[in-house]
Amino acid sequence: MHKIVFVTSNNGKFNEARSILGAKKIELLQNTEGYPELQEDDLEPIASFGAKWVAEKLQIPVMVDDSGLFINALNGFPGPYSAFVENKIGNKKILRLMEDEEDRTAYFKSVIGYCEPGNDAVVFTGIVKGLISFEERGSGGFGYDPIFEYNGRTFAEMSSEEKNKYSHRKRALEKFFEWLSSQR
Amino acid sequence: MHKIVFVTSNNGKFNEARSILGAKKIELLQNTEGYPELQEDDLEPIASFGAKWVAEKLQIPVMVDDSGLFINALNGFPGPYSAFVENKIGNKKILRLMEDEEDRTAYFKSVIGYCEPGNDAVVFTGIVKGLISFEERGSGGFGYDPIFEYNGRTFAEMSSEEKNKYSHRKRALEKFFEWLSSQR
Numbered sequence: 001m002h003k004i005v006f007v008t009s010n011n012g013k014f015n016e017a018r019s020i021l022g023a024k025k026i027e028l029l030q031n032t033e034g035y036p037e038l039q040e041d042d043l044e045p046i047a048s049f050g051a052k053w054v055a056e057k058l059q060i061p062v063m064v065d066d067s068g069l070f071i072n073a074l075n076g077f078p079g080p081y082s083a084f085v086e087n088k089i090g091n092k093k094i095l096r097l098m099e100d101e102e103d104r105t106a107y108f109k110s111v112i113g114y115c116e117p118g119n120d121a122v123v124f125t126g127i128v129k130g131l132i133s134f135e136e137r138g139s140g141g142f143g144y145d146p147i148f149e150y151n152g153r154t155f156a157e158m159s160s161e162e163k164n165k166y167s168h169r170k171r172a173l174e175k176f177f178e179w180l181s182s183q184r
Numbered sequence: 185m186h187k188i189v190f191v192t193s194n195n196g197k198f199n200e201a202r203s204i205l206g207a208k209k210i211e212l213l214q215n216t217e218g219y220p221e222l223q224e225d226d227l228e229p230i231a232s233f234g235a236k237w238v239a240e241k242l243q244i245p246v247m248v249d250d251s252g253l254f255i256n257a258l259n260g261f262p263g264p265y266s267a268f269v270e271n272k273i274g275n276k277k278i279l280r281l282m283e284d285e286e287d288r289t290a291y292f293k294s295v296i297g298y299c300e301p302g303n304d305a306v307v308f309t310g311i312v313k314g315l316i317s318f319e320e321r322g323s324g325g326f327g328y329d330p331i332f333e334y335n336g337r338t339f340a341e342m343s344s345e346e347k348n349k350y351s352h353r354k355r356a357l358e359k360f361f362e363w364l365s366s367q368r
Contacts, residue, residue, distance in 0.1 A: 038221060039230075084225070084263075096280055
């Protein structure tokens, strides 16, 4: 069985990825040591740098995941700093920023970075498009899920099984798996 | 004359620092190559990592500056991501976030990171405390200056000479200069 080390301290991310890749006969191991996350306007260079850094440090193949919510009316804010912004100001303040905005479109994006020691990192991007709701709805999920609407319901109004069918992370992981399969 | 390379692509920062350190007989040279900026909740580790990274790369003594606006009612937002947030949502949206907030206190913070090759980086912090105004005022300065009040006027309502007397960067640079002088 193929084994990959997923460097993340976020158990939700790890469990989602383990479930998706487990179905493909890939065993995922969690490593919580962390890595330097760059300040960049988009996620790809952050995931790429992080994966390369850990692969060289640990001398094993590793994957990392960097995700964010990009709101079009706010020029992509909070984007790469989604976790920081959620932590500091939260969903109610995001809705406040959106009060006058007619364009409610937004997307969640997940970038998987994968690197084997001595090689360059490769990245795989998954996106799910939706709308910013007018109020928080639902008690599932985490982070921005209560204000992100997909087909009329927020991610927080879905079971995790249902959310994971559409999720940005699922889409990035499937691309990663296709690439991995093509390499063998 | 002592020479230091200041790694920054921000000419405003460079000119302010050159003027302040020039008065102390230190010649500042600008380098715009950049360095990896980490995602951290505060500025010190960002400046420290950046200074060390460039000093080892160029093999010369270098300084960097990382600055931000920390709003207490918003738990320190936008903090280390001040430039990104300014660029994406701007001052009017910051005022929107502050509409219901009674606590208007905030501070600008500047951290100078300095490193000589082979040594650890050292950091020097300067802070100026003020209030978030209720509307933008003044046409001077840049960034958050029109919404940052110090003694009744915003930084954008002051001449650059006056603003620089109180500025967070001035305070950090003075600590840096004292330290440099004590090393000789």
